[in-house]
Amino acid sequence: MSKPKHIPQNTLLYVDGVTKSFDGFKALNSLSLIMEPGEMRAIIGPNGAGKTTMMDVITGKLRPDEGIVMFEQDIDLTQHDEAEIANLGIGRKFQKPSVIENLTVFENLELALSGGRGVFQSLLHKLSNQSFGRIEEVLELIRLQDKRSWLAGSLSHGQKQWLEIGMLIMQEPRLLLIDEPAAGMTDEETALTAELFKQLAQDHSLVVVEHDMDFVKALDCPVTVLHEGSVLAQGTLEQVQQNQQVIEVYLGR
Amino acid sequence: MSRSIIVSFLMRDKVGNALLAVLLALAIIVPFCSLVFEPGDTFYLSSYWVTLLGKYLCYALLAVAVDLVWGYCGILSLGHGAFFALGGYAMGMYLMRQIGERGVYANPLLPDFMVFLNWTELPWYWQGFDMFGFAMLMVLLVPGALAFLFGFLAFRSRVTGVYLSIITQALTYALMLAFFRNDMGFGGNNGLTDFKDILGFNLQHPGTRAALFSLSALALAGGYLLCRFIVNSKLGRVLIAIRDSESRTRFIGYRVERFKLFVFVVSAMLAGVAGALYVPQVGIINPGEFAPLNSIESIVWVAVGGRGTLFGAIFGAWMVNFGKTWFTGAFPELWLFFLGGLFVVTTLWLPKGVVGLSAQLSKMRRSKAASVAVSEKSPVQAQAVEAEPQPQQASQVAPEPEQQAEPTPKNLDQGAANV
Numbered sequence: 001m002s003k004p005k006h007i008p009q010n011t012l013l014y015v016d017g018v019t020k021s022f023d024g025f026k027a028l029n030s031l032s033l034i035m036e037p038g039e040m041r042a043i044i045g046p047n048g049a050g051k052t053t054m055m056d057v058i059t060g061k062l063r064p065d066e067g068i069v070m071f072e073q074d075i076d077l078t079q080h081d082e083a084e085i086a087n088l089g090i091g092r093k094f095q096k097p098s099v100i101e102n103l104t105v106f107e108n109l110e111l112a113l114s115g116g117r118g119v120f121q122s123l124l125h126k127l128s129n130q131s132f133g134r135i136e137e138v139l140e141l142i143r144l145q146d147k148r149s150w151l152a153g154s155l156s157h158g159q160k161q162w163l164e165i166g167m168l169i170m171q172e173p174r175l176l177l178i179d180e181p182a183a184g185m186t187d188e189e190t191a192l193t194a195e196l197f198k199q200l201a202q203d204h205s206l207v208v209v210e211h212d213m214d215f216v217k218a219l220d221c222p223v224t225v226l227h228e229g230s231v232l233a234q235g236t237l238e239q240v241q242q243n244q245q246v247i248e249v250y251l252g253r
Numbered sequence: 254m255s256r257s258i259i260v261s262f263l264m265r266d267k268v269g270n271a272l273l274a275v276l277l278a279l280a281i282i283v284p285f286c287s288l289v290f291e292p293g294d295t296f297y298l299s300s301y302w303v304t305l306l307g308k309y310l311c312y313a314l315l316a317v318a319v320d321l322v323w324g325y326c327g328i329l330s331l332g333h334g335a336f337f338a339l340g341g342y343a344m345g346m347y348l349m350r351q352i353g354e355r356g357v358y359a360n361p362l363l364p365d366f367m368v369f370l371n372w373t374e375l376p377w378y379w380q381g382f383d384m385f386g387f388a389m390l391m392v393l394l395v396p397g398a399l400a401f402l403f404g405f406l407a408f409r410s411r412v413t414g415v416y417l418s419i420i421t422q423a424l425t426y427a428l429m430l431a432f433f434r435n436d437m438g439f440g441g442n443n444g445l446t447d448f449k450d451i452l453g454f455n456l457q458h459p460g461t462r463a464a465l466f467s468l469s470a471l472a473l474a475g476g477y478l479l480c481r482f483i484v485n486s487k488l489g490r491v492l493i494a495i496r497d498s499e500s501r502t503r504f505i506g507y508r509v510e511r512f513k514l515f516v517f518v519v520s521a522m523l524a525g526v527a528g529a530l531y532v533p534q535v536g537i538i539n540p541g542e543f544a545p546l547n548s549i550e551s552i553v554w555v556a557v558g559g560r561g562t563l564f565g566a567i568f569g570a571w572m573v574n575f576g577k578t579w580f581t582g583a584f585p586e587l588w589l590f591f592l593g594g595l596f597v598v599t600t601l602w603l604p605k606g607v608v609g610l611s612a613q614l615s616k617m618r619r620s621k622a623a624s625v626a627v628s629e630k631s632p633v634q635a636q637a638v639e640a641e642p643q644p645q646q647a648s649q650v651a652p653e654p655e656q657q658a659e660p661t662p663k664n665l666d667q668g669a670a671n672v
Contacts, residue, residue: 094501
């Protein structure tokens with residue numbers, strides 16, 4: 001592992017020269033990305049561009065073959081596993097809604113509540129009034145107050161997506177990685193989700209991977225285009241949409 | 254909410270509470286019937302029955318242990334019989350040492366089989382087993398330590414699903430082969446038997462048998478309470494989360510392997526206690542108890558009763574074993590076919606076991622009613638619509654008969670039983 005270079009001040013996430021191959025196929029090819037605190041970033045790119053692999057590397061599910069992944073300037077994420085990285089303050093939402101179907105909405109949020117991750121802590125855990133209030137707040141934010149005692153498995157697709165976002169918020173992460181949140185949502189739900197993200201972006205950093213251009217437009221944030229495992233273009237949505245290379249990549253297929 | 258969770262929990266586990274009451278009643282009534290009434294009386298229970306029922310209690314405790322790891326945490330252990338047998342051997346070693354000079358060879362120190370093998374001194378691992386307290390500690394520690402070592406390696410390497418099942422099976426098979434060897438020092442093929450007394454009480458005496466029965470009932474009640482405490486704590490919800498979505502649980506920040514290790518060790522210890530109570534009642538422990546079939550049978554008990562409910566495991570263990578007692582008497586050759594058939598039937602048509610049957614039936618009734626009167630909203634549907642602020646979503650979540658989890662508040666009772 002190469003020694004981290006000088007990392008600019010005030011950097012939340014610093015990804016540099018990350019390569020990850022599967023049987024010779026380079027899913028990530030010298031990928032670099034810098035996130036500042038409080039920034040929201042949309043990541044787009046055709047299928048196979050390496051979006052999910054990038055998230056896997058940042059969250060510790062995969063180890064990169066080479067490259068640097070630093071969080072808050074001095075934490076080397078390649079040295080930690082999923083649970084440690086989650087507790088460092090990086091929350092991840094999967095593309096497929098992944099909530100705990102046999103627990104209620106409330107219990108799902110309680111599970112994600114920050115703090116108390118040990119075995120015996122969990123065994124003797126009591127929900128404090130403060131935590132209870134926090135769960136109530138998030139229930140309201142994700143518009144599931146009425147369904148707190150429903151099993152998560154009985155929610156609609158869009159509601160599951162929200163619940164999962166709610167679980168992310170409960171973790172009080174510094175950085176949220178969100179994989180295709182608008183997939184399978186109705187137009188109305190999509191619009192509400194974009195609103196929710198803008199609200200979140202006030203005190204969190206967000207990386208949103210998305211295919212839905214209307215949704216990206218609604219987010220109104222800088223866009224990074226990935227292609228074949230590396231960054232193809234960056235800028236506002238209008239800028240990247242006019243970029244000749246980007247047009248070729250999207251239309252060439 | 255936290256108050257209503259407790260209230261709903263008490264209401265929710267009505268069956269469990271009733272079961273505990275039954276166990277306490279049995280712990281009193283069975284010894285009473287056995288000791289107070291004379292043979293010939295209507296209410297007299299012979300030692301044969303006391304022992305048989307006691308055996309069922311031990312099996313039920315093993316089933317509860319299996320349900321804790323399989324029903325709640327999704328760890329399908331096909332080797333729990335090994336922990337049961339190890340607990341049994343620890344008890345058996347104590348009972349062997351109690352025989353003393355009353356053995357065939359009248360050796361004050363060495364059990365008969367060691368004299369027979371021309372051994373001159375007691376192996377180091379037999380030291381201390383003359384003390385009841387030490388032996389009881391080993392009943393917990395030996396299965397616990399094996400489960401810890403095995404679980405530590407398996408869960409750290411993220412061995413899951415069918416691969417984990419296969420290596421647990423291999424574990425119990427390997428132990429069986431090892432215990433069959435005479436030079437292991439556990440009596441080889443014959444195992445440990447010819448026990449005389451426990452803590453000075455004659456094992457053949459009806460009073461001792463009745464006491465062992467009552468202890469088994471209390472151990473089962475205690476094991477049930479312990480597991481209920483675990484599954485109703487936040488830890489229990491983490492276990493369900495691991496079962497339903499292991500990677501999600503990791504990304505929330507829980508160290509899945511530690512939680513798995515914890516329940517696996519607790520479960521192994523419970524299985525060990527069950528084995529330790531089983532051995533003095535049946536009077537023998539031999540390597541056959543390690544047979545993979547035994548472990549698989551305990552999985553069948555839990556599946557038939559209904560996994561993830563704890564009490565379902567107890568019912569399952571009782572039903573299948575009553576069936577076995579009857580079947581092996583009436584049609585001895587057919588028992589294994591029947592057992593296999595039972596597992597197939599349960600898997601195909603009773604995914605939630607016998608305790609899930611009533612919920613399944615009422616669901617069928619509901620969906621029938623719903624298909625008969627499509628235009629007319631059933632009360633359940635109306636409720637679902639009321640709870641829904643946005644009409645267009647309400648149509649999305651309206652109950653469909655073939656849907657696995659119904660989005661109706663009714664469904665909660667059913668699902669909550671898992672919690």
